[in-house]
Amino acid sequence: MLDQKSIEKRKESVSKVQKLKAGVKRHELLVDGLETSYIEAGSGKPVVLLHGGEFGGNAEVCWEATIPFLAQHFRVIAPDLLGFGRTAKIMDFVDGRGRRLRHLARFLELVGASGAPCVGNSMGGMLLLFDAASPAPLLQPECIVSIAGAGALNNDSEHMQALINYDGSTSGMRKIVEALFHGRQWAADDAYVERRRESSLAPGAWEAVASARFRRPIEAEAKEPRKQSGGIIYEKVTVPTLVIAGANDKLKPQGWWNELTDAIPDSRSVVITEAGHCPQLEQPEAVNKVLLDFLTQSGS
Numbered sequence: 001m002l003d004q005k006s007i008e009k010r011k012e013s014v015s016k017v018q019k020l021k022a023g024v025k026r027h028e029l030l031v032d033g034l035e036t037s038y039i040e041a042g043s044g045k046p047v048v049l050l051h052g053g054e055f056g057g058n059a060e061v062c063w064e065a066t067i068p069f070l071a072q073h074f075r076v077i078a079p080d081l082l083g084f085g086r087t088a089k090i091m092d093f094v095d096g097r098g099r100r101l102r103h104l105a106r107f108l109e110l111v112g113a114s115g116a117p118c119v120g121n122s123m124g125g126m127l128l129l130f131d132a133a134s135p136a137p138l139l140q141p142e143c144i145v146s147i148a149g150a151g152a153l154n155n156d157s158e159h160m161q162a163l164i165n166y167d168g169s170t171s172g173m174r175k176i177v178e179a180l181f182h183g184r185q186w187a188a189d190d191a192y193v194e195r196r197r198e199s200s201l202a203p204g205a206w207e208a209v210a211s212a213r214f215r216r217p218i219e220a221e222a223k224e225p226r227k228q229s230g231g232i233i234y235e236k237v238t239v240p241t242l243v244i245a246g247a248n249d250k251l252k253p254q255g256w257w258n259e260l261t262d263a264i265p266d267s268r269s270v271v272i273t274e275a276g277h278c279p280q281l282e283q284p285e286a287v288n289k290v291l292l293d294f295l296t297q298s299g300s
Contacts, residue, residue, distance in 0.1 A: 010217075021068055028086065031107045037086030038079035038111070039063070042071030046113040048141070049078040050124030051085075052148075052278070054176060055166045055209050056200030056256060058085030062121050065284035066291070073292060077113050079104070081124070083212075089204030091211045101131050105138040117142045117295050121278060125149015126232075129260075133236040143240040143298040144289060148277045150232055150251055151256040159250040164213055168206055173197040182248035182276035234263035241267040242285060242294045246275035 024041040039059045047070055053063035059078035070076045080087040082100045092099035104127075108114045118141040120128045125146030131139050151215045154160055159179035166172045173196055178187040186192060200206055241264050257269040270290050280287045297298040 003096060004148055010245045021064075023071065024067055026072060026086075029110065031103055031110060032090040034082070036079065036103070036107055038077060038107070039067060039084075040078075040111075041067050041076045042073070043075050045074050046111075046115050046116040047074040047076055048108065048113055049076060050081065050118060050120035051078070051173060052121045053081075053084075053123030053179065053209065053212070054163055055174070055199075055206065056173065056196040057123075057198055057209075059207060061196060061199060062124075062278070063280070065117075066240060066280050066288060069284070069288040070291065070295075074295070075113075077111060077116070081127075083208035084205065085199070085202075089208040091208055092178075093211075093214070097127060097130055097210065101127060101138050109138070115140055115142060117145075117298060119145040119147065119291065120149050121147040121280060122149050129234070129237055129241070131230050132239050132241075133172060133232050143242070143294070144237075145242045145244060145294060146260070147244040147280055148246060148252065150234075151259050152253050154251055154253060157250065157254070163251075166200070166206075166210075168197075169195055169202055170194065171289045173200065179250055180277045181282060182246065182250075182274060183282055185204070186282075216221055226274070234260055235265070237264045238266070240298050242290070243267060243269040244279060244281070245269060245271045246270050246279040247273045248275060251277050 024039060026037060026039050028035060028037050030036065035169050049059065049063045049066065051057050051059050063078050067076050067078060074121045079096040082088060082103050083092050090099070108116065118128050118139060120126070126149045128139065128141070128144045129146055129150045131137050132144060162175035162179045166176055170193060174187050174193050177193055177196065179188065243260050257271070261267045261269045272283050272286050
């Protein structure tokens with residue numbers, strides 16, 4: 001079990017990539033013995049933001065254009081999930097999603113946000129839908145927003161391979177940024193690429209993300225393609241759900257969102273133009289408006 005001194009020591013290793021705006025605070029606490037870091041801003045009804053699972057992903061990188069806006073209306077809580085950012089670099093090879101969800105549910109209980117509306121980008125959205133479709137959901141949020149999360153992927157594309165085969169180099173991170181964004185300016189921004197790269201190279205960060213791709217080659221199932229749905233039975237999701245898609249997402253086929261909205265009873269989709277896999281970063285004004293409208297209507 002880690003003590004506060006250990007937490008402070010690890011905080012120093014990634015502090016240079018954290019540039020929080022005024023009024024946005026980062027906290028650390030122990031969740032069942034695991035160091036857990038999260039960003040908090042605003043007051044009132046809680047809203048939870050879950051980041052994506054790419055190398056270098058964390059709460060701030062994913063939600064820096066969303067948190068200040070939503071904090072004007074809600075108490076925003078954005079944790080670094082297990083294996084990412086400043087949170088413990090833990091990987092469960094038997095029940096990875098379950099371990100991450102159990103940790104998240106306990107975290108939300110400790111910070112007083114159980115049952116709060118949840119917004120997830122990519123892996124974050126997939127986790128929310130996976131939990132909501134399970135026989136015994138742990139999170140039970142009031143509503144869900146999945147931004148480019150779950151649904152079909154372009155598994156064999158060069159952009160997906162860039163996410164899988166990242167080697168820690170600047171060129172490797174530039175390829176990841178190219179894959180995530182529609183606009184060319186993001187990958188051309190050396191400072192932005194380096195910022196994401198620094199986050200990906202914090203102690204244990206690369207290993208935690210890379211290990212999620214491990215498959216035993218001797219097992220027959222290792223030769224089979226992953227299920228496009230991620231094993232989620234969308235018809236079992238009963239929570240009001242909004243799916244936000246980038247019209248120019250390089251990691252997903254066109255129209256991927258229809259698989260979700262055709263199956264989830266209480267759902268709808270919004271497609272953001274001139275945006276890729278992270279529309280909340282590329283088109284923040286449009287996404288922020290959609291988020292506020294949905295979260296306000298769902299809570300009324």
